[in-house]
Amino acid sequence: METKETVQVNNESVFNVTDLSVSYGDFVAIKNVNMDITKNKITAFIGPSGCGKSTLIRTFNRMNDLILGAKVNGTITYQGVDLYDKMVDPVQVRRRIGMVFQKPNPFPKTIKENITFGLKVNNMTDNIDDRVEKALTQAALWDEVKDDLDKNALELSGGQQQRLCIARTIAVEPDTILMDEPCSALDPVATKKIEDLMQELVKEFSILIVTHNMQQASRSSDYCAFFTTKTSDDGKRRTGELVEFNETSVMFTTPDKELTEQYISGRFG
Amino acid sequence: MENVNNLRNQLTKTITRPIEKIVKLFITASAFGAILVSISIIFTLLTEAINFFQDPAVTFKGYFTATRWTPTFQNPEYGVIVLISSTLYIAVIACLISFPLGLFSAIYLSEFATKRTRKVIKPVLEVLAGVPTVVFGYFALNWITPNIIQRFIPGTGVFNALSAGIAVGIMIIPTVASISDDALNAVPNSLRNGSLALGATRRITSLKIMFPAALSGIIASFILGFSRAIGETMIVTIAGGQYPELNLDPRSAMYTITSSIVNVSLGDTPHGTTAYNALFALGITLFIMTFILNIGSDYVARKYRKEYE
Ligand SMILES: Nc1ncnc2c1ncn2[C@@H]1O[C@H](COP(=O)(O)OP(=O)(O)OP(=O)(O)O)[C@@H](O)[C@H]1O
Numbered sequence: 366m367e368t369k370e371t372v373q374v375n376n377e378s379v380f381n382v383t384d385l386s387v388s389y390g391d392f393v394a395i396k397n398v399n400m401d402i403t404k405n406k407i408t409a410f411i412g413p414s415g416c417g418k419s420t421l422i423r424t425f426n427r428m429n430d431l432i433l434g435a436k437v438n439g440t441i442t443y444q445g446v447d448l449y450d451k452m453v454d455p456v457q458v459r460r461r462i463g464m465v466f467q468k469p470n471p472f473p474k475t476i477k478e479n480i481t482f483g484l485k486v487n488n489m490t491d492n493i494d495d496r497v498e499k500a501l502t503q504a505a506l507w508d509e510v511k512d513d514l515d516k517n518a519l520e521l522s523g524g525q526q527q528r529l530c531i532a533r534t535i536a537v538e539p540d541t542i543l544m545d546e547p548c549s550a551l552d553p554v555a556t557k558k559i560e561d562l563m564q565e566l567v568k569e570f571s572i573l574i575v576t577h578n579m580q581q582a583s584r585s586s587d588y589c590a591f592f593t594t595k596t597s598d599d600g601k602r603r604t605g606e607l608v609e610f611n612e613t614s615v616m617f618t619t620p621d622k623e624l625t626e627q628y629i630s631g632r633f634g
Numbered sequence: 635m636e637n638v639n640n641l642r643n644q645l646t647k648t649i650t651r652p653i654e655k656i657v658k659l660f661i662t663a664s665a666f667g668a669i670l671v672s673i674s675i676i677f678t679l680l681t682e683a684i685n686f687f688q689d690p691a692v693t694f695k696g697y698f699t700a701t702r703w704t705p706t707f708q709n710p711e712y713g714v715i716v717l718i719s720s721t722l723y724i725a726v727i728a729c730l731i732s733f734p735l736g737l738f739s740a741i742y743l744s745e746f747a748t749k750r751t752r753k754v755i756k757p758v759l760e761v762l763a764g765v766p767t768v769v770f771g772y773f774a775l776n777w778i779t780p781n782i783i784q785r786f787i788p789g790t791g792v793f794n795a796l797s798a799g800i801a802v803g804i805m806i807i808p809t810v811a812s813i814s815d816d817a818l819n820a821v822p823n824s825l826r827n828g829s830l831a832l833g834a835t836r837r838i839t840s841l842k843i844m845f846p847a848a849l850s851g852i853i854a855s856f857i858l859g860f861s862r863a864i865g866e867t868m869i870v871t872i873a874g875g876q877y878p879e880l881n882l883d884p885r886s887a888m889y890t891i892t893s894s895i896v897n898v899s900l901g902d903t904p905h906g907t908t909a910y911n912a913l914f915a916l917g918i919t920l921f922i923m924t925f926i927l928n929i930g931s932d933y934v935a936r937k938y939r940k941e942y943e
């Protein structure tokens with residue numbers, strides 16, 4: 366059963382994923398992924414733990430390069446350019462494709478410095494105060510921190526820290542934001558804030574988000590990819606595969622696959 | 635009721651077995667023993683040092699202002715400044731060598747080296763740390779001095795502060811490197827990822843994110859390195875000479891606190907004389923210096939730990 370699911374889209378796509386597989390050493394974590402990611406839309410990745418969602422999302426900005434033994438096969442093109450071409454510099458890739466992590470990871474510096482670090486790295490040092498304000502405003506954090514920009518970022522609450530991480534990501538004006546379970550460490554109020562924020566951001570950015578929260582996926586994404594694990598023949602290893610990739614509205618009402626239906630309704634996974 | 639009693643029985647303290655009592659006693663005794671030994675060392679140092687200062691030839695003022703350290707001469711002078719300045723002088727040379735080299739190797743190890751390189755280099759550093767200091771001493775005297783220093787810096791004596799300082803510096807590199815490396819490794823990986831995900835290069839990530847985040851641990855490694863340099867004995871005794879006058883020329887011999895202690899205790903200075911008692915005044919002086927440094931390093935390290943808990 367080779368899954369080759371591609372959504373037919375009229376919209377412009379930002380990524381084209383073809384026959385992608387990722388392995389750690391000789392363990393294949395996820396394989397046979399084919400999908401087109403639409404520009405300026407929110408695409409959610411869902412699926413049971415260990416099916417390779419984090420592994421997959423890291424391939425979009427080459428964060429897997431940093432993991433010893435991780436190997437990517439197949440192709441991902443970003444606006445037509447093969448991200449894994451030998452000539453491609455991962456540093457340049459990450460400047461355009463930002464990432465927000467599961468656990469908020471602000472730098473142990475001031476709130477302002479958290480934003481200006483990325484700006485300096487990307488030579489965006491003109492109008493630096495305006496840029497800081499803009500990013501924090503876009504991340505819906507400005508009003509809460511505008512009076513203590515020189516406070517250490519570690520003193521913020523978890524939700525504020527995560528919005529700061531989003532702010533520092535968008536400050537460098539990427540065109541895609543990858544989010545790996547950005548709300549899993551947050552309470553419902555903070556989660557709601559970030560979901561609202563995503564709706565704002567998606568006007569400017571393409572967003573890929575990994576989530577374990579079905580409601581979050583159905584509420585806030587435009588497209589949804591469901592992955593699951595398939596046990597290898599010897600029964601020892603579990604490799605992730607893409608089961609269904611669909612418009613979210615379709616996926617959550619009339620999914621194509623039985624498995625998707627079961628997962629979404631909570632009867633499996 | 636039956637259930638409650640059952641539960642109570644299960645939760646009741648079990649009777650301590652005798653072996654556990656003995657083990658506990660033994661451990662407590664060792665802990666107190668260690669404290670007792672430390673206290674008695676300080677006590678001995680103090681009482682003998684007091685004897686030293688009771689000699690009318692010795693004054694506090696002289697101790698801190700005289701510019702010669704000649705306890706065994708006809709007209710003895712006890713200018714500890716000579717020894718303290720030599721000690722600090724050589725220690726500073728050692729730090730100029732060991733801080734940058736130790737820190738760079740730590741940054742290399744934690745940020746750039748592959749796992750395999752790390753596996754080779756770490757043990758090499760540990761071996762370097764295990765080389766007896768007497769070896770470093772003769773290395774300084776018989777190799778560094780003739781082959782490097784005397785070749786490039788004319789007018790250098792056989793015994794000189796420079797080669798002793800360099801050798802002490804080399805000796806300390808592993809200490810600085812391994813503690814700094816630990817500090818860098820204690821910085822959560824998520825910070826590194828956060829920086830790289832913003833499009834920062836590895837170099838910028840290590841200098842602007844990892845290094846500042848590990849700074850207090852790195853400073854602690856510096857303080858500890860400095861305090862080891864101050865307490866180092868063998869190298870400075872062998873290669874640094876015993877020049878008893880205040881002098882700041884790195885090409886000439888100096889006289890550190892530790893080597894003067896060695897000198898007095900190896901010589902035939904009779905027990906109970908003022909020259910002999912001077913040993914203990916020096917011991918206390920050295921003790922206070924390293925004690926302050928260790929407390930400083932402990933304070934910095936503690937502050938650092940707090941940041942990530
Ligand atoms: N750095 C790594 N080295 C080796 N194996 C890894 C590594 N990271 C993940 N894996 C393995 O790859 C598989 C997929 O992991 P991944 O983290 O991508 O799953 P996930 O879908 O994100 O799970 P979760 O929902 O729990 O976050 C798992 O079997 C995991 O053990």
Ligand SMILES: [Mg+2]
Binds near residue numbers: 419545575
């Ligand atoms: Mg994950």
